[in-house]
Amino acid sequence: MKTYLYRIRFVMAVIVVTVLPIIITGIVLVKSAEQALLAEKKQKLIAITQQLDFALSKDFDTIVVEAGLEKAEKEHKLQALNEKMQPLTDRIALAHPGIGVGYYSAALDSIVTYGPSNEMSLYIGQSIRETHPGRSVMQTRQTDVVIGEQVRGNIMNAMVPLIRNDQVIGYAWANELMATIDIQLAGMRQSIYAILGIGCMIAAAASGLLVHRFEVILSEIKSGLKRLSQDLSFRLRKMDGEPGEITGAINNLASDLQASRSRTETIMNSMDSGVLALDQSGHLIAWNETAIHMIGFTSSRAKGMHYTEVFTESEALLHILLDTLQNGQAIRDAMWRHQHPDRGVLWLKVSSSIWKNTTEEVLGAIVLLEDRTQWRRMESRLAQAERLAVIGEWATSIAHEVRNPLTAIKAFAQIIEEEWPKDHGSREYTGIIVEEVERLNRFTDELLLFSRPNEExxxxxxxxxxxxxxxxxxxxxxxxxxxxxxxxxxxxxxxxxxxxxxxxxxxxxxxxxxxxxxxxxxxxxxxxxxxxxxxxxxxxxxxxxxxxxxxxxxxxxxxxxxxxxxxxxxxxxxxxxxxxxxxxxxxxxxxxxxxxxxxxxxxxxxx
The missing domain is CATH 3.30.565.10 (Histidine kinase-like ATPase, C-terminal domain)
Structure with a gap:
């Protein structure tokens, strides 16, 4: 379950890492595109207003004078100006669909013309509010672009002051409905979001494939490491790219470990002494062939077992291991009488020491075994030979001291037997005496043979x-x-x-x-x-x-x-x-x- 959750978290993390930058980039891209579109719209509207300014070759008063209406009412002046300038604004509006263009007269305080006229003629003659940004343009003599509610509605409106003879006679404008711009922005956003969605799906799929590939590689490396922990001769297969560098490093490390273990095992198995290694909890983790030969346990069965399970019938060894592991006491030259399952009784000299690493951390215990059976037998045979030599000297003396009286006893018994008649009742006893003397003579012969076997x-x-x-x-x-x-x-x-x-x-x-x-x-x-x-x-x-x-x-x-x-x-x-x-x-x-x-x-x- 933990592995499954880990995989989910890992996949989600990879997807987030790959998809999140795309989403953030997309958001930034949308914002930048919106800003770019608005900036492009502004530049376009400003260019149109500049075109309007350039197209107005005469000021409003000159047009009115030429029409002979300098003393006419405002309505007549506006009508004359609109008739004169409407073709211009309609032509410019026709060249830029969706754009509204026109002129505003400061003297008449009214909209002079507004194209396209078929849509905007109703606004001719209207005055702008006091808060209208057009008044600010005329006052500041600065071109401005303003977005908001104005005469036409919610628009982006570019306004340029009309300056003639250093006098502001009004302003020209070019505007576009924000609804139209919003439609364009929405279309742009939709396209970008679609591209982002496709990109995210591709990124997620690629991430999934990458994660799957990564999991396959990790699973193979993990199973390989698990197998290497049991068999250092195993090697991971060669891979391309960075995984190949990892597996190559692992294989090199395994080769070094195998060579090191081989040298260690060769050294251990070349020793005449048996070696046992136990971890801190008392489980057997290593030994050499000599130890197996001395103790007679099965290596495949003993590995990882507790020493109390392996040496159940060896009380002396159990005490030694207990003192070493629990009390930290090193044992030197203790004799262990071991009943080998195949070789009979063996006498083993046991020494134990604390197993520590380079940082003095206790790892367990090391036990050395030395087979002293032959030495013990030789010692016993030497002592026996010395005893036999002493007994041999004693036997020689006994044999010589006994043989002479036995010879006399046998001779006298035979003489007495010859003197008695054959039917004499005592002849039976002389026969017994002769037989017992002969038995004693055979015994003395054995004693002499025991004492002097080298006379042959x-x-x-x-x-x-x-x-x-x-x-x-x-x-x-x-x-x-x-x-x-x-x-x-x-x-x-x-x-x-x-x-x-x-x-x-x-x-x-x-x-x-x-x-x-x-x-x-x-x-x-x-x-x-x-x-x-x-x-x-x-x-x-x-x-x-x-x-x-x-x-x-x-x-x-x-x-x-x-x-x-x-x-x-x-x-x-x-x-x-x-x-x-x-x-x-x-x-x-x-x-x-x-x-x-x-x-x-x-x-x-x-x-």
Missing amino acids: SNVPVRVQEVIQHTLKLMEHAEGFNGVNVQLVYNEDIPAVMSSPELLKQVFLNILHNALQAKPMEGRIQIDIKNINNDVHVQITNEGPPIAEENLLAIFEPFFTTKQTGTGLGLAISQRIVQVYGGHIFAQNTPEGVCFTVVLPIRAKGGL
């Missing part, structure tokens, strides 16, 4: 071959039948420097765990990849996820969630791989649990 030889090993041998060993394991094992690798996977037997032990331990965790008729996926000069062996099973707090703890010695087992299998595997400069980590995936064994193509230490 170090040779180039193709990991895919070790995996294949390990799978053959697993064929006889309980529950392996019916398992769908998929091994995926490229033939160009480089060899690693390690012990085949120890690596086989690593994969046996992981596969045993996968076998125990998988459901019946489950699937185990093994992928071997070359990533950043490291061989990655990813073993994924379809079992239930591991609790997030246990993803690192499962590699600790003696940690287990099973009813049976020593809890040394994964710890020994981690210890072996660490000796070769690698590491093992576990993560939950949509398919299940994935154990990744990372082995450097060139040994980083240990062997």
Whole structure:
């Protein structure tokens, strides 16, 4: 509605601006034409009176004397003068239709002649009023033109004094009825008004077309600007004239903005840190690709949304943004444990600052995100390696201290068993003693393997071959039948420097765990990849996820969630791989649990 009213006001304003000057010009033109016509009439009447003055070759007294009537009555004198001068006034009146001409005698104080005589003869012999302008003309001896009621009626009357021998003998006049002049003025006005009307209509039509054209151009520019606000690659079409200069300037500005935004986006997307920009009300307005990768939100859905709607499950980040936006408090190096929808738990370092423009006006907040997950994992692995080394030293001492007594116990038990008859009831107990001693020996062997995994030889090993041998060993394991094992690798996977037997032990331990965790008729996926000069062996099973707090703890010695087992299998595997400069980590995936064994193509230490 406002736009409609604006258009009406705009159209009316344009019409007024174009038509009003025409109307004012027309009014001025009518007034000027009227004045010009009246002035032309005056000049014409004055010229006729001058003609009358020039045509009177003799004065009135001479004409009377020549007629022998110098002593006659006034009527006879007037009659003689009229007979003498009537042909002259009739001839002049005939030459100028509508004009009344005549002479007035000061001596006789009467109208001598008045042409055309067929219309004006009744006025002959009349005297003019004392207030008649003719008397002023005779007194002042000045030509004058007067409009008003006089002898003939409402007329324009031009009067010239008749001066002979320096004596005013009367005056001559030429007049025209104002009704006739008004008719001429009315005709002139009608013509001018018609021209003005046509001009106004043309001006209004032209203004309407101009306004329509202007509205079309403005509408196109407006829609173009609206589209440019969403897509800086859009360009307005080229136009002629000044609109073309405007659209050209807009296109140039859009190109500059696009180039500037492209540079900014390139810089932002080249950063390893994630960047979020929020306006003062807390709505997300900008971010880089790194932030999307770190947080895992959908960019098309998040734009313009309030941060409380985007990060509903991230209480720590909500507190940081709240402190920054509402309290103006910048946050430095806060740690945020973020549950990524696809990548699991990530540790992000969060810093926030107040976003201000050049005039120090607060525009919102800027948030920087740094992925510290690998650093956190490396820190955890380093601490774990230190713990494993200490435990390894302790395990070596325990294994040596336990192994010698176990050997003696086993030997004495076997001697006692040999001395008893085969049907002796106690032989059952000596058998139990020997079995338990052998179990303890196996345990001490695991402790020694955990403490000294680097005693094996170090040779180039193709990991895919070790995996294949390990799978053959697993064929006889309980529950392996019916398992769908998929091994995926490229033939160009480089060899690693390690012990085949120890690596086989690593994969046996992981596969045993996968076998125990998988459901019946489950699937185990093994992928071997070359990533950043490291061989990655990813073993994924379809079992239930591991609790997030246990993803690192499962590699600790003696940690287990099973009813049976020593809890040394994964710890020994981690210890072996660490000796070769690698590491093992576990993560939950949509398919299940994935154990990744990372082995450097060139040994980083240990062997």
